[in-house]
Amino acid sequence: MPNAAQMAFSPAEYAGRLTAVRTAMAKAGLDVLVVTDPSNQNWLTGYDGWSFYVHQAVVIPLERKPFWWGRRQDANGAQRTVDPDATDIEFYLDHYVQSTVRHPMQDLAAKLRDRGLGTACVGVEMDNYYFSAKAYTSLVDALPHAKVRDATALVNWQRAIKSPAEIEFMRRAARISEKITNLAIDRAAPGVRKNDLAAEIMAAGIAGVDDIWGDYPAIVPLMPSGASAAAPHLTWNGEAMQTGEVTFFELSGCYRRYHVPLSRSVFLGKPPAYILNGEAALVDGLESGLEQARAGNRTCDIANALGDVMERAGIERGARCGYAIGLSYPPDWGERTMSLRPEDETVLQPGMTFHFMPGLWMDGWGLEITESILITEDGPAETFCSIPRKLFIKDG
Amino acid sequence: MPNAAQMAFSPAEYAGRLTAVRTAMAKAGLDVLVVTDPSNQNWLTGYDGWSFYVHQAVVIPLERKPFWWGRRQDANGAQRTVDPDATDIEFYLDHYVQSTVRHPMQDLAAKLRDRGLGTACVGVEMDNYYFSAKAYTSLVDALPHAKVRDATALVNWQRAIKSPAEIEFMRRAARISEKITNLAIDRAAPGVRKNDLAAEIMAAGIAGVDDIWGDYPAIVPLMPSGASAAAPHLTWNGEAMQTGEVTFFELSGCYRRYHVPLSRSVFLGKPPAYILNGEAALVDGLESGLEQARAGNRTCDIANALGDVMERAGIERGARCGYAIGLSYPPDWGERTMSLRPEDETVLQPGMTFHFMPGLWMDGWGLEITESILITEDGPAETFCSIPRKLFIKDG
Numbered sequence: 165m166p167n168a169a170q171m172a173f174s175p176a177e178y179a180g181r182l183t184a185v186r187t188a189m190a191k192a193g194l195d196v197l198v199v200t201d202p203s204n205q206n207w208l209t210g211y212d213g214w215s216f217y218v219h220q221a222v223v224i225p226l227e228r229k230p231f232w233w234g235r236r237q238d239a240n241g242a243q244r245t246v247d248p249d250a251t252d253i254e255f256y257l258d259h260y261v262q263s264t265v266r267h268p269m270q271d272l273a274a275k276l277r278d279r280g281l282g283t284a285c286v287g288v289e290m291d292n293y294y295f296s297a298k299a300y301t302s303l304v305d306a307l308p309h310a311k312v313r314d315a316t317a318l319v320n321w322q323r324a325i326k327s328p329a330e331i332e333f334m335r336r337a338a339r340i341s342e343k344i345t346n347l348a349i350d351r352a353a354p355g356v357r358k359n360d361l362a363a364e365i366m367a368a369g370i371a372g373v374d375d376i377w378g379d380y381p382a383i384v385p386l387m388p389s390g391a392s393a394a395a396p397h398l399t400w401n402g403e404a405m406q407t408g409e410v411t412f413f414e415l416s417g418c419y420r421r422y423h424v425p426l427s428r429s430v431f432l433g434k435p436p437a438y439i440l441n442g443e444a445a446l447v448d449g450l451e452s453g454l455e456q457a458r459a460g461n462r463t464c465d466i467a468n469a470l471g472d473v474m475e476r477a478g479i480e481r482g483a484r485c486g487y488a489i490g491l492s493y494p495p496d497w498g499e500r501t502m503s504l505r506p507e508d509e510t511v512l513q514p515g516m517t518f519h520f521m522p523g524l525w526m527d528g529w530g531l532e533i534t535e536s537i538l539i540t541e542d543g544p545a546e547t548f549c550s551i552p553r554k555l556f557i558k559d560g
Numbered sequence: 561m562p563n564a565a566q567m568a569f570s571p572a573e574y575a576g577r578l579t580a581v582r583t584a585m586a587k588a589g590l591d592v593l594v595v596t597d598p599s600n601q602n603w604l605t606g607y608d609g610w611s612f613y614v615h616q617a618v619v620i621p622l623e624r625k626p627f628w629w630g631r632r633q634d635a636n637g638a639q640r641t642v643d644p645d646a647t648d649i650e651f652y653l654d655h656y657v658q659s660t661v662r663h664p665m666q667d668l669a670a671k672l673r674d675r676g677l678g679t680a681c682v683g684v685e686m687d688n689y690y691f692s693a694k695a696y697t698s699l700v701d702a703l704p705h706a707k708v709r710d711a712t713a714l715v716n717w718q719r720a721i722k723s724p725a726e727i728e729f730m731r732r733a734a735r736i737s738e739k740i741t742n743l744a745i746d747r748a749a750p751g752v753r754k755n756d757l758a759a760e761i762m763a764a765g766i767a768g769v770d771d772i773w774g775d776y777p778a779i780v781p782l783m784p785s786g787a788s789a790a791a792p793h794l795t796w797n798g799e800a801m802q803t804g805e806v807t808f809f810e811l812s813g814c815y816r817r818y819h820v821p822l823s824r825s826v827f828l829g830k831p832p833a834y835i836l837n838g839e840a841a842l843v844d845g846l847e848s849g850l851e852q853a854r855a856g857n858r859t860c861d862i863a864n865a866l867g868d869v870m871e872r873a874g875i876e877r878g879a880r881c882g883y884a885i886g887l888s889y890p891p892d893w894g895e896r897t898m899s900l901r902p903e904d905e906t907v908l909q910p911g912m913t914f915h916f917m918p919g920l921w922m923d924g925w926g927l928e929i930t931e932s933i934l935i936t937e938d939g940p941a942e943t944f945c946s947i948p949r950k951l952f953i954k955d956g
Contacts, residue, residue: 214793214795215792217892244787291694297686299687300693300696314694363766363767370759370796371755372755377755379796394636395634395637398608399609399776495612495890503658
């Protein structure tokens with residue numbers, strides 16, 4: 165079992181999280197919540213492991229002790245990372261894994277029935293990477309007397325305002341983000357193979373900064389060049405960087421699963437006017453948006469401030485310009501609650517954290533200059549990282 | 561658009577894959593298949609990008625041209641990686657992303673109706689990381705006159721027998737797997753921080769071997785030590801390796817998304833008898849299993865050969881001992897079709913590839929010695945990697 169030093173947060177902090185989730189469950193009329201999002205599982209219990217490729221969950225009954233549930237061999241991992249005083253550990257046998265004749269959710273349904281929850285109102289995270297369509301239909305079929313309800317993001321929303329301990333973790337992640345972004349800017353040069361640069365970035369991030377050891381980021385380095393930078397999610401290949409191209413680096417340090425993403429762009433050579441114009445608009449838009457990123461304002465105020473600048477510059481973006489961040493696992497370092505966009509009207513509160521990310525993905529080129537931010541008690545948001553907010557030009 | 565050199569395989573190879581999938585679709589009575597597994601999307605069209613955290617699909621009508629469908633900004637990535645002669649590109653607007661009021665599958669349903677497929681028999685990959693419960697219910701609700709049917713693994717099964725070009729990619733991945741496994745064995749020593757070693761392994765894998773550039777593996781280095789090695793899926797932390805502990809390294813090189821995983825274990829100091837007994841059983845079991853890994857035998861024959869050795873050694877494993885491998889994306893480098901276990905009776909055919917992985921996850925310790933294998937025309941399987949099949953002991 166983990167000792168207190170191995171747990172990321174205090175027992176009191178975990179207990180407070182559980183209480184917040186149960187309050188939200190009661191409000192939603194749920195008797196029990198099946199938490200399949202690995203970041204929610206970690207946030208609630210400390211469970212950590214690359215085992216989310218098989219079905220697993222943290223189950224929160226409204227009134228009984230929660231339990232972690234997963235594959236038998238991963239129960240060993242739960243014993244190493246979860247506080248047994250707060251969370252029981254249950255498992256299913258290996259013949260449920262990737263079987264065509266039985267599904268792990270049948271095992272979970274039996275365990276719910278054993279706890280008298282066979283007729284309960286069961287919340288599930290319907291729109292989540294790790295709660296498949298088959299998991300849903302299997303659970304519904306195996307619990308014919310239960311009411312299965314959508315509770316997507318119920319836990320994620322409880323995570324929106326970070327505790328002081330979480331903010332400290334994010335500050336540590338930010339030190340790593342700064343280190344790898346500076347490294348990318350420093351090393352980018354004509355002839356450097358993209359994969360070699362990705363290797364250096366990844367290694368520097370995992371090595372971390374002093375005793376801030378680096379965890380794996382939920383997204384690998386995104387660093388497309390030239391015409392490929394029109395596409396935000398291409399990864400690297402074995403080609404060399406070339407003069408005359410812009411490359412953006414969208415990177416994040418990770419400390420104990422907390423992320424602080426950051427993007428900066430590098431031009432090798434002398435940039436054309438349209439790229440300099442894009443840079444000017446992005447920097448203006450960022451600064452305009454940051455000015456609005458204050459407690460009491462709304463998420464859309466940030467997006468609209470950016471949008472006004474973009475419109476004046478004649479640039480049509482279309483995409484949202486940011487999202488909540490914090491604890492995460494692959495495939496996404498976003499928290500999947502608030503988005504920075506005109507239709508999102510969430511009121512900003514101190515302790516909320518976002519990646520404010522107005523990327524440009526244009527016809528034949530792209531540019532990203534972004535900031536991860538913390539909403540403060542007073543005044544404009546704090547940026548987690550401190551790297552000049554500009555296009556880096558390396559000309560000869 | 562990608563040129564022929566940028567595509568991983570020839571147009572003829574992609575065309576053959578499409579034909580195989582359509583044959584399987586016709587047999588299953590499907591008019592159209594919605595392929596949400598990113599590895600299946602890549603295998604069918606070449607699409608590559610870290611965009612699987614939003615809803616996307618390759619859609620294969622039985623009789624019309626296939627189309628890639630995803631987020632607007634990722635359509636730029638599709639244009640860079642997909643052959644437009646073979647696959648059209650469609651997209652949805654950004655206000656569908658992580659919205660609480662609309663779902664991307666509503667957009668896909670409209671595009672299916674536009675093609676006259678609103679009353680079709682639609683196959684979906686029900687048990688897949690990237691086809692959520694909500695995606696399923698949204699698609700069903702938006703296509704009230706269609707029949708939506710489970711086609712989990714229909715495409716994956718077409719991938720079971722690798723082409724010569726795919727086997728060549730796997731041989732390249734294997735060179736990277738050997739490099740990083742040798743590095744891990746070489747660098748493991750008392751006092752080495754786990755994250756620093758993970759950083760070196762990750763960097764060496766991405767740097768690759770000569771012109772074999774390294775892609776990101778679908779699973780990060782798994783390398784638990786001591787009592788944590790009882791849990792197969794724990795990742796690293798900032799603690800130092802210690803004398804008296806066994807560490808297993810489960811690693812994979814990746815070349816253009818093809819994986820060849822391999823595990824070896826290292827003991828620092830003088831191992832106790834129970835670990836040496838475990839090693840002896842594992843090596844015997846591996847060799848017994850490899851002897852059975854022949855075309856015409858069945859997957860269970862490999863598992864049973866291993867199981868007999870384990871039983872004689874008094875070791876109860878319980879877990880399956882391997883799975884099909886090939887093209888993959890996070891969170892899993894397995895192909896999710898065949899498993900090596902007593903209840904799987906698939907007949908082995910030349911060109912099939914597996915990770916034969918009999919890990920031991922015992923009470924307070926663990927050990928992994930594994931091989932990735934290719935079923936050949938004659939004789940026993942070929943191992944992709946060539947590293948001594950033993951526990952590496954570093955004593956002083």
